[in-house]
Amino acid sequence: MLSRLFSEVLPDVQRLAADWVEDDESDGCKVKDEHERCHLGDDDLDEPQEGSSRAESEMAGDDDEDDEAEEEECVDENGDKPKKRGPKKRKMTAARVERSKVRRMKANARERTRMHDLNSALDNLRKVVPCYSKTQKLSKIETLRLAKNYILALGEILRNGKRPDVVTYVQMLCKGLSQPTTNLVAGCLQLNTRNFLTEQCADGSRFHMPSSPFSVHPYSYRCSRLSSPHYQSGSSAMNLRAHSYSSGYEGVYLPGGTSPEYNSPDYEGQHSPPVCLNGGLSGKQQESSDNDRNYHYSMHYSGLTTSRPGHSLHFGPSGARSGGAHSENIPPFHDVHLHHDRAPPYEELNAFFHN
DNA sequence: TAGGCCATCTGGTCCT
């Protein structure tokens, strides 16, 4: 069966390969390199610079005329058919090999730097999407997906000019995300909501947010449930699903049946900026208040004025922001209206969120 | 152990 398959397919493959070789002959090195890569032994693969340098030196048109040497023949699998025409191959002298190695090393260094820059930009993006943890980073692809969803969600809020309920918000944020990321995001939302509610009810509306960007009823309901042990634990350890069931709060119920666990020591819901649904500060802010940083923030949301569900406090009035190393972290939201006595320094607040 | 994620190397292509 297999042999029959080979006998039928192989000629076609060989013919296609031959066509391809002819098409690419003008490219000079490419066919040969590919050919060599296919047939190189392990020793050859350990020194990939060889093929690279050959290709590069050919492309560069080295002028070492005395290096002009025999044209290396590219022989097909049968070993009987010289394929190569095109530019003659130049023999690699030690000097040319050395130059090529240097070029390759420089190119590698540049590529590393480029990827590091890309990764640091991605890190900055992680910090401004609704779920951030230093120890449990979102993967690159999930970061991009969440960022996209976040932008769409904010755009939706602006377009509709009304507060979405948390169910809708979570659904928008988690659209297309993997189950673990969905759990994480929902956990961030749940924890921040819980923290806010705990504080709010504990100290008598200290962080009263008259204009939450979201529908109020879930919080009211949750607040009324604060006597539940779930809410009094003060720990991030909780089973979200059980929590949701017991509270009747389906907003973060996770489709897919997975019961998210947030009692992992690595989970840092507190680090998540802002998925403060209330638009205010969560546990960290309580600390800051206790440390004589008693800012009173309230976010106004109505019509085109919106608080940022995730990052409500990164801006001073009129969108002004403190400069410095974190400036890249701040998305260009200029329509955020803050109502507080004095503008909190961005770095300070950022430190609260991202300790 | 398989699968996911990541860093790195590499060659090709395009642009300045």
Next chain:
DNA sequence: AGGACCAGATGGCCTA
């Protein structure tokens, strides 16, 4: 010519 960008390949690490 050289740099930027891209995508494929590869190997390491981690987790379920």
